[in-house]
Amino acid sequence: MQHFDVLIVGGGMAGATAAVTIKKQLPDSRIAVIEAFEPKTAHHPSFDDRSLALAEQSVSYLRTLGLFDPHWDFAEPITQVHVSDRGHFGKTTITCEEFAVEALGYVVEVNPYGAYLHQQLSKLDIALYCPAKITGLHQQQTQVDVELDSGETLTGKLLVVADGAQSPTRSKLNIGFDSVAYEQGALIANVQISDKHQGQAFERFTEHGPMALLPMSNNRYSLVWCMPQQELDTLRECDDAKFLARLQSAFGYRAGMFERVGRRTSYPLILGRVEQLVHHRCVLIGNAAHAIHPIAGQGFNLGLRDIQALVAQLQQTDREQWGSHAFTQGYKTARESDINRVMTLTDSLVRLFSNDSRMLALGRSCGLLSMSLFSQLKAPLARQLMGRTL
Numbered sequence: 178m179q180h181f182d183v184l185i186v187g188g189g190m191a192g193a194t195a196a197v198t199i200k201k202q203l204p205d206s207r208i209a210v211i212e213a214f215e216p217k218t219a220h221h222p223s224f225d226d227r228s229l230a231l232a233e234q235s236v237s238y239l240r241t242l243g244l245f246d247p248h249w250d251f252a253e254p255i256t257q258v259h260v261s262d263r264g265h266f267g268k269t270t271i272t273c274e275e276f277a278v279e280a281l282g283y284v285v286e287v288n289p290y291g292a293y294l295h296q297q298l299s300k301l302d303i304a305l306y307c308p309a310k311i312t313g314l315h316q317q318q319t320q321v322d323v324e325l326d327s328g329e330t331l332t333g334k335l336l337v338v339a340d341g342a343q344s345p346t347r348s349k350l351n352i353g354f355d356s357v358a359y360e361q362g363a364l365i366a367n368v369q370i371s372d373k374h375q376g377q378a379f380e381r382f383t384e385h386g387p388m389a390l391l392p393m394s395n396n397r398y399s400l401v402w403c404m405p406q407q408e409l410d411t412l413r414e415c416d417d418a419k420f421l422a423r424l425q426s427a428f429g430y431r432a433g434m435f436e437r438v439g440r441r442t443s444y445p446l447i448l449g450r451v452e453q454l455v456h457h458r459c460v461l462i463g464n465a466a467h468a469i470h471p472i473a474g475q476g477f478n479l480g481l482r483d484i485q486a487l488v489a490q491l492q493q494t495d496r497e498q499w500g501s502h503a504f505t506q507g508y509k510t511a512r513e514s515d516i517n518r519v520m521t522l523t524d525s526l527v528r529l530f531s532n533d534s535r536m537l538a539l540g541r542s543c544g545l546l547s548m549s550l551f552s553q554l555k556a557p558l559a560r561q562l563m564g565r566t567l
Contacts, residue, residue: 184208190290193295224437226251227287347461
């Protein structure tokens with residue numbers, strides 16, 4: 178039987194980041210990560226590599242820990258964001274110069290960043306059980322006992338649940354997940370354009386749903402295109418030429434000519450959160466705790482703020498009390514308002530810009546136009562994009 182201070186279930190982006198962050202800030206803590214799938218430790222660049230958006234606040238936090246380098250070849254800065262409403266006159270642009278930051282955020286490719294985090298796990302003496310699945314979970318008064326499919330038993334003062342949206346561990350804890358389905362799904366693909374993107378990102382609202390283009394390395398964009406499921410099925414299966422023509426028609430030419438598209442995948446969109454953010458000696462983080470619309474690219478950033486709050490709680494609490502009722506309630510209190518705020522804001526944006534009411538369309542256009550004329554009116558939207566909670 179192996180004893181640890183913190184057991185983390187899930188070695189993906191949230192779980193690996195949590196493990197490395199805790200170890201960096203609490204070097205003598207004993208941490209174990211349990212991951213069901215063998216990670217890609219050697220990265221082979223692909224046109225289709227998936228990416229995620231790191232807000233400026235997230236980048237700043239990771240850089241203080243030595244966990245982000247703006248010069249990585251798989252990280253691309255967002256220097257400006259163009260927001261527009263298709264078919265209406267309103268639009269605005271947010272630039273890093275307006276808010277005196279190096280970049281509004283960065284787009285990083287998941288595979289190489291995940292490989293980097295797993296290298297950090299071994300360098301920092303974090304125990305990694307992989308591939309390994311939990312077959313039994315028992316919450317004792319002073320610890321959590323976890324049985325693995327290998328027959329091994331691990332114990333920890335605190336269990337951090339970070340095994341994704343379909344979290345098997347959440348189910349073992351009998352924690353429900355309340356969700357509401359949007360009447361649309363998201364199509365994800367990488368596209369190449371004829372001109373250099375120069376760090377420009379685009380958020381475009383259409384009558385079918387929002388679409389976003391995030392700048393990537395090698396003159397690619399990461400495309401997130403939200404639309405009704407029937408339309409999504411058609412576009413996912415059509416040939417590349419037809420898809421690019423449909424994309425060009427829906428998006429316009431602000432980003433240039435779309436020349437190539439990679440593998441297309443899709444997933445249904447929901448707004449959801451756990452019924453309980455904490456359980457006896459357990460806390461939930463990342464996608465295991467909440468699901469939001471990708472409209473503002475805040476999913477991983479919200480999870481990273483979960484990690485920041487968790488680390489702060491660990492630092493403020495005597496080690497023997499890690500995982501105690503006071504500890505888990507402290508984490509819950511620290512996270513609830515931010516999670517509520519981001520979920521409410523993203524849901525409101527979806528409903529505001531997915532509505533074909535003429536009065537709402539006029540209001541949207543006037544709002545975006547006002548932002549373009551008066552920079553101080555952009556501040557709330559800019560703060561959201563940069564991940565600043567105040």
